[in-house]
Amino acid sequence: MYSYEELYRIFADHLKKQHFSNDPKELYEPVIYAVSQCGKRIRPVLTLMACDLFGGDIKKALPQSLAIELLHNFTLIHDDLMDQSPIRHGKETVFKKWSSNMAILAGDALFVMAYDYAVQADPAVLPEVMKVFNKTALQACEGQQMDLNFEKRKDVTLFDYLEMIRLKTAVLFGASLKVGGLIAGATKKNIDLLYDFGLNMGMGFQLQDDLLDLYGNQDVFGKRTGQDILDNKKTFLFTKAMTMADPDTRDLLLDYFHEKQLPEEEKIQSLRRIFDRLNIEKLTNDTICSYLNKGIEKLEMIDMPDERKLPLKNLARTITAREK
Amino acid sequence: MYSYEELYRIFADHLKKQHFSNDPKELYEPVIYAVSQCGKRIRPVLTLMACDLFGGDIKKALPQSLAIELLHNFTLIHDDLMDQSPIRHGKETVFKKWSSNMAILAGDALFVMAYDYAVQADPAVLPEVMKVFNKTALQACEGQQMDLNFEKRKDVTLFDYLEMIRLKTAVLFGASLKVGGLIAGATKKNIDLLYDFGLNMGMGFQLQDDLLDLYGNQDVFGKRTGQDILDNKKTFLFTKAMTMADPDTRDLLLDYFHEKQLPEEEKIQSLRRIFDRLNIEKLTNDTICSYLNKGIEKLEMIDMPDERKLPLKNLARTITAREK
Numbered sequence: 001m002y003s004y005e006e007l008y009r010i011f012a013d014h015l016k017k018q019h020f021s022n023d024p025k026e027l028y029e030p031v032i033y034a035v036s037q038c039g040k041r042i043r044p045v046l047t048l049m050a051c052d053l054f055g056g057d058i059k060k061a062l063p064q065s066l067a068i069e070l071l072h073n074f075t076l077i078h079d080d081l082m083d084q085s086p087i088r089h090g091k092e093t094v095f096k097k098w099s100s101n102m103a104i105l106a107g108d109a110l111f112v113m114a115y116d117y118a119v120q121a122d123p124a125v126l127p128e129v130m131k132v133f134n135k136t137a138l139q140a141c142e143g144q145q146m147d148l149n150f151e152k153r154k155d156v157t158l159f160d161y162l163e164m165i166r167l168k169t170a171v172l173f174g175a176s177l178k179v180g181g182l183i184a185g186a187t188k189k190n191i192d193l194l195y196d197f198g199l200n201m202g203m204g205f206q207l208q209d210d211l212l213d214l215y216g217n218q219d220v221f222g223k224r225t226g227q228d229i230l231d232n233k234k235t236f237l238f239t240k241a242m243t244m245a246d247p248d249t250r251d252l253l254l255d256y257f258h259e260k261q262l263p264e265e266e267k268i269q270s271l272r273r274i275f276d277r278l279n280i281e282k283l284t285n286d287t288i289c290s291y292l293n294k295g296i297e298k299l300e301m302i303d304m305p306d307e308r309k310l311p312l313k314n315l316a317r318t319i320t321a322r323e324k
Numbered sequence: 325m326y327s328y329e330e331l332y333r334i335f336a337d338h339l340k341k342q343h344f345s346n347d348p349k350e351l352y353e354p355v356i357y358a359v360s361q362c363g364k365r366i367r368p369v370l371t372l373m374a375c376d377l378f379g380g381d382i383k384k385a386l387p388q389s390l391a392i393e394l395l396h397n398f399t400l401i402h403d404d405l406m407d408q409s410p411i412r413h414g415k416e417t418v419f420k421k422w423s424s425n426m427a428i429l430a431g432d433a434l435f436v437m438a439y440d441y442a443v444q445a446d447p448a449v450l451p452e453v454m455k456v457f458n459k460t461a462l463q464a465c466e467g468q469q470m471d472l473n474f475e476k477r478k479d480v481t482l483f484d485y486l487e488m489i490r491l492k493t494a495v496l497f498g499a500s501l502k503v504g505g506l507i508a509g510a511t512k513k514n515i516d517l518l519y520d521f522g523l524n525m526g527m528g529f530q531l532q533d534d535l536l537d538l539y540g541n542q543d544v545f546g547k548r549t550g551q552d553i554l555d556n557k558k559t560f561l562f563t564k565a566m567t568m569a570d571p572d573t574r575d576l577l578l579d580y581f582h583e584k585q586l587p588e589e590e591k592i593q594s595l596r597r598i599f600d601r602l603n604i605e606k607l608t609n610d611t612i613c614s615y616l617n618k619g620i621e622k623l624e625m626i627d628m629p630d631e632r633k634l635p636l637k638n639l640a641r642t643i644t645a646r647e648k
Contacts, residue, residue: 027469078432082425101406101472104428108402109465111435112458119454126450130443134436141433145351148425 007048030094030106037089044069046176056184063120064179070114077107125182136175143168161239170202200295204288204320210235220323226268244278331372354418354430361413368393370500380508387444388503394438401431460499467492485563494526517622524619528612528644534559544647550592568602616644
């Protein structure tokens with residue numbers, strides 16, 4: 001059994017050893033730049049952890065863990081362009097550093113490169129592995145489309161929001177684990193349970209992200225507090241508040257939301273006061289807890305010794321209670 | 325054996341029968357719009373023709389022919405956005421009709437959908453089929469990058485240009501045939517010969533495109549004559565002319581090329597006069613002929629009865645001598 005930290009190191013070392021093409025260099029420079037950004041690498045490590053959980057040879061899961069990470073990077077590059085987000089992991093995003101065209105093309109190339117690693121799976125499980133990749137990638141597109149739609153919609157419900165993050169974020173957590181399980185040759189029943197565990201952990205992960213954006217410690221979180229409010233993002237906090245609020249407060253929330261004259265700090269504080277009055281921080285934490293518990297319940301149903309599940313259980317607890 | 329026309333019809337009927345998802349509709353509307361444009365469908369039909377050449381069951385190649393067509397459509401959507409081309413097949417392109425974001429996301433979705441058809445290949449040939457798709461898709465990205473680079477470069481040689489169209493256009497012709505051959509269970513030697521046939525046909529196809537742009541009959545070709553010149557595209561005609569010209573004429577060509585004041589028709593006619601003086605129309609036709617002959621030579625080396633190769637031979641002759 002490996003710890004999260006060991007698998008993180010193994011993945012990082014393996015990534016460093018990859019020789020990506022550099023011709024034409026204009027194409028591969030942004031590709032390599034994007035892949036080299038120090039994200040948390042949670043998703044590829046999940047693939048290795050899943051393989052390890054079932055006693056599989058993690059070396060065999062390394063190509064798929066790379067595929068998962070490149071697929072994730074592809075979505076980030078295109079999403080950052082569509083959302084016009086200038087900064088990620090404290091550095092300029094690809095479209096900002098190069099151009100929109102480079103972000104489109106480098107993203108496309110990463111997508112293909114991801115599949116190039118994915119197809120290295122054993123032929124016996126390849127069709128199943130490819131199905132997971134295709135389904136997850138298409139769901140990511142659908143989730144991003146919902147997210148884009150939300151920008152224009154005034155009637156986004158909590159239900160809509162949860163469906164959007166399920167597609168845009170959570171399914172990739174599930175898929176990362178599922179692929180690792182497939183490589184290890186786990187049973188369908190165990191793999192399905194593991195997928196559900198990942199899905200719930202992914203939901204918790206995203207809600208924690210929403211929470212940290214407003215209630216996090218700016219110095220630790222590394223991003224400006226309240227950025228989602230300034231970006232008019234319909235997050236869990238906002239859609240939950242809309243659910244909890246009386247009609248007058250709902251109107252107030254919507255007014256603030258479309259307010260363009262107010263100084264930034266005032267807008268953040270005004271919305272925060274409403275959120276506080278509606279107890280949104282606690283309600284969000286409760287929902288995160290509920291996803292975490294639902295996930296761990298699934299993990300516990302997997303037909304493997306409890307001690308083998310510990311690293312995943314700890315990881316789920318850590319990332320749903322993280323401060324950055 | 326099927327004729328080209330029969331396979332075109334079979335493919336078109338099969339495409340019509342596909343039920344693409346329509347949720348979220350904002351994502352799938354442009355996807356369906358792009359796929360429904362009446363292109364020539366040469367590439368998917370090539371897949372079916374290759375399968376038929378080797379006596380394979382063309383029904384088994386239908387998913388891959390769809391995959392090839394969707395992959396092609398994906399590259400068109402993203403390329404049109406990057407090139408800011410407003411019109412394709414006489415209709416507005418996706419980015420023009422919807423938005424840049426929709427072109428990015430619909431393209432991404434098409435890409436995944438292409439792979440979703442590709443993985444339906446028999447598990448015995450799936451790894452090989454996937455390798456062809458990945459390699460070809462990455463080459464398409466590299467070719468597009470070279471094309472984007474050419475816009476800024478003043479020193480594009482004939483050699484550079486031929487390499488760019490090999491990656492951007494010709495390899496997909498080869499790949500379309502290769503996949504069909506793989507599905508039919510042809511030998512590696514035969515498949516490699518068929519790929520080379522396709523590659524050469526693809527080169528001829530693109531050069532014919534370059535030629536028609538300036539020397540085609542506008543009413544038949546359906547596009548404005550000389551558009552490539554107005555778009556300052558470094559086509560075969562231009563790079564060939566640069567190779568043939570004396571230093572003074574080369575300077576003149578470059579001057580015209582970067583000329584922004586001249587009325588459009590005057591610019592086209594001025595460059596055309598230089599091309600005519602350098603005999604570019606005939607030289608281009610000679611090069612097309614040479615690719616066609618090289619391709620047919622490869623086709624003839626395939627270890628199958630001559631009469632089975634006739635539809636492909638006729639197609640190669642038709643598309644390298646086409647008027648639209």
